[in-house]
Amino acid sequence: EAQVTQNPRYLITVTGKKLTVTCSQNMNHEYMSWYRQDPGLGLRQIYYSMNVEVTDKGDVPEGYKVSRKEKRNFPLILESPSPNQTSLYFCASSPQTGVNTEAFFGQGTRLTVV
C-alpha cells in the first residue's frame, strides 16, 4: 500500500531534550516536506527536500533541522525543543514539484513540549 508513515504518532517531551520524528514514504517520490498545523493558522511549511541531499527552509524553519540521506526518509529533528513547538506535525511527499502535483500526507505527529 502506498503511504507516508510518521513515527511516533504522539510524543510528550521536556524542554531542551533532543528528539527526532521519522518520516518514510514507499512511493519513490522525489519531493518531501514537513508542515506544522496550529489552530487558526492552517498548515505552514517547515522544511522541504527536492531530492536526496537537497533540503531548504520553508516558512517556519527556526528550531528545526532535517536531513535527506535516502530518498524514502526525511526525519525532522528538534535539537532543543521549546514549548512553542508544541504542535501537530505532518510529513508529505509528492512525485515532483510543480503544477498538477498532489501531496500525500502522513497521519501526523502530535508533539507536546512541557
Added chain:
Amino acid sequence: AQSVTQLDSHVSVSEGTPVLLRCNYSSSYSPSLFWYVQHPNKGLQLLLKYTSAATLVKGINGFEAEFKKSETSFHLTKPSAHMSDAAEYFCVVSDLYVGNTPLVFGKGTRLSVIA
C-alpha cells in the same frame, strides 16, 4: 507570491442541505488548486484538484469545485451534506514558478453538520 484565503473559519449546515466552502486565491502564474479534508485525528486526504483542464472539478464523496479565473475563486460545494462530512477543509494553491514551495495552504474551514 501565491496565497489562499478561506473566507469562513467555520460553517455549520443541517444534514441534507447544500454545502458551500469559499476559497479565493492569488497566484502569479497559472495555478493548480486543491481541496483537502482532515477528519478528526486523521491525516489529510485529497478531495479534488484543478489542473487547468475542465473548470468544474468533481471529487470524492459528492464534492465538486469550480475554478473561476475572473473571480480568482475555487469554492467547494456539495448538494447535500452528510454527517460524515463534518471535518476541517483546506484550500491549497500550487504555483510552479515561484520559488520551490509547491503547496500553500489556507487556514482551513471547519464544517459542522447538524442532524
